[in-house]
Amino acid sequence: xxxxVLVVDDDPALAEMLGIVLRSEGFLPSxxxxxxxxxxAFRENRPDIVLLDLMLPGMSGIDVARAIRSxxxxxxxxxxxxxxxxxxxxxLESGADDYVVKPFKPKELVARMRARLRRxxxxxxxxxxxxxxxxxxxxxxxxxxxxRDGDEVKxxxxxxxxxxxLARKPRQVFTREVLLEQVWGYRHAADTRxxxxxxxxxxAKIEPDPERPEIILTVRGVGYKAGTG
Amino acid sequence: MSGASxxxxxxxxxxxxxxxxxxxxxxxxxxxxTLEHTWRRSLQVxxxxxxxxxxxxxxxxxxxxxxxxxxxxxxxxxxxxVDNQVESGSRYTYExxxxxxxxxxxxxxxxxxxxxxxLGGGNSQDPGAGLVVLTADGSVDLNSVQSRSVSIxxxxxxxxxxxxxxxxxxxxxxxxxxxxxxxxxxVKGTPVRTKxxxxxxxxxxxxxxxxxxxxxxxxxxxxxxxTLVLLLGLLAALVTRLVVRPVRxxxxxxxxxxxxxxxxxxVVSGEDDLALLAASFNQMAANLQRQIVRLExxxxxxxxxxxxxxxxLRTPLTTVRxxxxxxxxxxxxxxxxxxxxxxxLQNELDRFESLLTDLLEISRYDAGFAMLDxxxxxxxxxxxxxxxxxxxxxxxxxxxxxxxLPANPVIVEVDPRRVERILRNxxxxxxxxxxxxxxxxxxxxxxxxxxxxxxxxxxxxxxGEEKLVFNRxxxxxxxxxxxxxxTGLGLSISLEDARLHGGWLEAWGAxxxxxxxxxxxxxxxxxxLTSSPLRLxxxxxxxxxxxxxxxxxxxxxxxxxxxxxGR
Numbered sequence: 029x030x031x032x033v034l035v036v037d038d039d040p041a042l043a044e045m046l047g048i049v050l051r052s053e054g055f056l057p058s059x060x061x062x063x064x065x066x067x068x069a070f071r072e073n074r075p076d077i078v079l080l081d082l083m084l085p086g087m088s089g090i091d092v093a094r095a096i097r098s099x100x101x102x103x104x105x106x107x108x109x110x111x112x113x114x115x116x117x118x119x120l121e122s123g124a125d126d127y128v129v130k131p132f133k134p135k136e137l138v139a140r141m142r143a144r145l146r147r148x149x150x151x152x153x154x155x156x157x158x159x160x161x162x163x164x165x166x167x168x169x170x171x172x173x174x175x176r177d178g179d180e181v182k183x184x185x186x187x188x189x190x191x192x193x194l195a196r197k198p199r200q201v202f203t204r205e206v207l208l209e210q211v212w213g214y215r216h217a218a219d220t221r222x223x224x225x226x227x228x229x230x231x232a233k234i235e236p237d238p239e240r241p242e243i244i245l246t247v248r249g250v251g252y253k254a255g256t257g
Numbered sequence: 258m259s260g261a262s263x264x265x266x267x268x269x270x271x272x273x274x275x276x277x278x279x280x281x282x283x284x285x286x287x288x289x290x291t292l293e294h295t296w297r298r299s300l301q302v303x304x305x306x307x308x309x310x311x312x313x314x315x316x317x318x319x320x321x322x323x324x325x326x327x328x329x330x331x332x333x334x335x336x337x338x339v340d341n342q343v344e345s346g347s348r349y350t351y352e353x354x355x356x357x358x359x360x361x362x363x364x365x366x367x368x369x370x371x372x373x374x375x376l377g378g379g380n381s382q383d384p385g386a387g388l389v390v391l392t393a394d395g396s397v398d399l400n401s402v403q404s405r406s407v408s409i410x411x412x413x414x415x416x417x418x419x420x421x422x423x424x425x426x427x428x429x430x431x432x433x434x435x436x437x438x439x440x441x442x443x444v445k446g447t448p449v450r451t452k453x454x455x456x457x458x459x460x461x462x463x464x465x466x467x468x469x470x471x472x473x474x475x476x477x478x479x480x481x482x483x484t485l486v487l488l489l490g491l492l493a494a495l496v497t498r499l500v501v502r503p504v505r506x507x508x509x510x511x512x513x514x515x516x517x518x519x520x521x522x523x524v525v526s527g528e529d530d531l532a533l534l535a536a537s538f539n540q541m542a543a544n545l546q547r548q549i550v551r552l553e554x555x556x557x558x559x560x561x562x563x564x565x566x567x568x569x570l571r572t573p574l575t576t577v578r579x580x581x582x583x584x585x586x587x588x589x590x591x592x593x594x595x596x597x598x599x600x601x602l603q604n605e606l607d608r609f610e611s612l613l614t615d616l617l618e619i620s621r622y623d624a625g626f627a628m629l630d631x632x633x634x635x636x637x638x639x640x641x642x643x644x645x646x647x648x649x650x651x652x653x654x655x656x657x658x659x660x661x662l663p664a665n666p667v668i669v670e671v672d673p674r675r676v677e678r679i680l681r682n683x684x685x686x687x688x689x690x691x692x693x694x695x696x697x698x699x700x701x702x703x704x705x706x707x708x709x710x711x712x713x714x715x716x717x718x719x720x721g722e723e724k725l726v727f728n729r730x731x732x733x734x735x736x737x738x739x740x741x742x743x744t745g746l747g748l749s750i751s752l753e754d755a756r757l758h759g760g761w762l763e764a765w766g767a768x769x770x771x772x773x774x775x776x777x778x779x780x781x782x783x784x785x786l787t788s789s790p791l792r793l794x795x796x797x798x799x800x801x802x803x804x805x806x807x808x809x810x811x812x813x814x815x816x817x818x819x820x821x822x823g824r
Contacts, residue, residue: 042576049579109571130571131578131610205638220673221630249633249668 031145033057034075036066036092037107038084046079049134055141063087067095075102077141082108082119090122097123101184103144107132120225125186126212127222143213144186156195158254159243165234167195176234186211187230194244194254203251227252300504301497308493309486316482323478328471332464335443336428339462343426343445346376350391350449350458360399360453369393369402369456376458377404384436388412388461393454407435412444412461421446421457430464440465503531507538519546559624563617570613574606581606608744615746619729622753629757631782634673635666636707640700643680651688657695658684667702670782675754679762680709682747683774687713690772703790705780710791712773718766726764727752751776761786765793 033055037043043059050057060069064086070078078096082089093104106119106127116127125144128137154169165176172188174181183191189211194202202210204220212222231238245255295302353372357365369391377389390409392401403409411433420427427446432439441464449456506523513521522542523535585603588596621627644658651658680698687696694714701708718726725731730745748762755762758778766772777789 039572039576042572042579045576045579049583052583107575131575134579134582203638205642220632249635249666 030054030056031076031141032073033077033079033141034066034070034073035059035079036061036063036069036084036089037079037081038062039081049138053138061085063089063092066092070096070100077144078102078104079137079141080104080106080124082106082115090118093119093124094122097184101182101187103185105137105140105144116219117221117225120222121229123184125184125226127219139213146213156192158195158198158256160255163236163242165243167192174234181233183230183233187226187233190226190230191234191244194252198254198256201247201250201253207251223252301494301501304497305490305494309490312486312489316486320475320478320482324471324475327474328467331467331470332430332443335462335464335467336445339443339445339460342376342462343447343458343460346389346460347447347449347458349376350456351451354449354451354453354456358452360393362453365453366399366402369399373402373404385463385465387463388435388459390459390461391456392459393456399456405436409435409461411435412442413446413459417444417446417459418457421448421459422455424448424455435461435463437463437465441468500531503534507534510538510542514542514545519549556624556626560621560626563620563624563626566617574610574613578606578610612744612746615744615750618750619746619753622750627753627757629782630672630674631670631758632673633668634671634676636669636671636676636700636702636709637662637667639673639677640680640698640709643677644684644698647681647684647688650685651696654688654691655693656688656691658688659695659697661697661699663700663702667700667707669702669707669778669780671758671778672754675757676776676778679751679754679776680711682751683709683711683776686747686774687711687715687772690715692716694771699791701790702780705784706777706786706788706790707780708775708777708789708791710773710775710793710795712771712795714771717768717770718764718772719768723764723766727762759783759786761789763793765795765798767798770798 031054033050035043035046035050035057037046037059038061040061043061047057047059058069058073058075060066063084066080066084066087080089080093084092087095089106089108093106096102096104103126104124106116106124107130108115108119108127109130119127126140128140156167156169157164158167159165165174165181167174167188169192172185174183174188174191190207193207193210204223207223208214208218208220212218227244228238231241231244234243235241241255243255245253247253296306350372353368354365357368373389373391376391378386386405388403388405388407388409390401390403390413393399412431412435414429414431417427417429425448427444429444430441431444432441434440435442443462443464444459445462446457446459449458503523510521510523519542522539525532525535525539581599581602584599588599591599640660640662644660648658684696684698691713692715697710697712699710699712727748729749732745752762755776755778759782760776760778762774762776764772764774773793773795775789775791775793777786777791779786
């Protein structure tokens, strides 16, 4: 099945070029040029992945990402010309899963998209439980659901993958680089802020007190690990 | 312990004494340090202390002069009085004893009694009154007579008796107990000639009145002086407080200003010098605030501009890049010339892209918007990460990359992306200029600082090039063909990256001996570096260059030295 891609970019030349590249790689792209119409196009097309320019007329890419995230967990990859800390972190915090800095190589972009789309192959029944006693969450891997105290916690696919990666090997400390490889699919080390921001987002959803995390613990100078009893 | 020998006891006692002494010394040291600190810190304490010391000295001198002069005057008065008494007494005695020719005449002794009775003012037994003594010379067979019977050995000492005995007048002050407690007496003696020989007349007058007057004067002077000193101290404290308080307020306001609270101002009251200080201070603060706000605005505009230019340039570059990639992937289907064109286009786009990235990075530094995103990071894998992508380049250049890394993690608070970029630059440089010889990378930490050295054995650096390598777009040898097509900004950016960490980036090199770059970073972000755990000049370097002065850079001083090209 060909994956549907929604490209949100105001530059017609770039959009057309992206279309050529994506089609040649077997994607089914659709385009929208401004932020205002991005959300309606998203609802209409039900894409499998969104490519989102950060600087848009009308509504900024960050607002679009926030709007999409509020109603769907579909992967969002930002296209950004700004690699400054603030812009990238803002984009990630508003819900983007990954980002590509312009000018990017087409292969790089496609690899990033594939990494976000690859998932759900391992359908073996698997239930994971992490967290200290009295503060545990349960993960049903094939069903892609996370519950705490019987209530389901809504996670995006990326957050889910991150949580499963940590939960499968409790007590093991994961460096940010290892997580980038396992969850994001980077073969060479990339921006570790991706991990930091998404761990914060994940904590905000599953920790009773995100300031004092008990389920995903920081190991200073090394990385993260799942908290256990 | 019961079985302790005296030896042990003394040893224990000595140890105890030493401990006590040490404690006392420590206490005193602490006290001294505290006092010294207060002295240095407070203008008010200094002024008040100085006022107290100087006024105490002045008052002491003044009091001494007054007390000395007044007691001298009192004593002189007393002496005059007694002198008059002695004079008239001696005349009276002479007249009374004139009638006797021989000492053993029967009524001499009784006449002497009468004289003393008369001169002593009657048969006085008042213990506080004076005393008159009439005595014949020892050779004469007459008893000494005194107006009151007390022991007078203490007042009529032999030196006075001898002097009077030799026919001279004598005068002295003696302290003695003649029935009224131990007080001072003025003793005056005079010889009186008679027909039967010489007799001696002594007046012993108590100086009680003079003494008490003198001590009253002393007390008064001391009390007044003490009060004066205290008042002066108080006055100094008040006056300095008056001056120091606005100064302190100004200092506090200045601190707040420098902490970024730009709208802090002082209260201006009155029209005196202090009000002038406050007004000038406020004017200065207002000017500073205006300047800072203006610079901030400019800076914001610059950042906006950099960001916008970045976006505007990058979007078309992305499109071109994708188009070029597509053409490049299909190049085999084109004629040879066009195919080669596609390759050149691809390579030059890479260069264009890295140049743009570096330019934007350096403009961020110039605008002062580079931010340190420090987190505790293990440098060992970070060095590997920086080196690994360059292995392909190294293989093509025939350069062996030797890593000398510690077995344990080296956790340092750094911005990993920046440090990785520095190391990539240094190693890429070394590979490019290594002339096929091995490149060595070492990492060492000493707990306070971590250092990475990158050594190559290429052409090295000429004397004087040490400082140039960090210049923008500087190239060691403009005629040499470039292999990696660096932008010429790599080392400039690396130097800025190192400085942002509070670290050092230095270079050493000598012609024919290659070059070594050293990056030193503080283990805790924000700490000051004092030394580097690795030497800048490699151990195998020859101390003197083949010709000309040695091209070594100072080993410790921050950014120094040699090397080669940007990136």
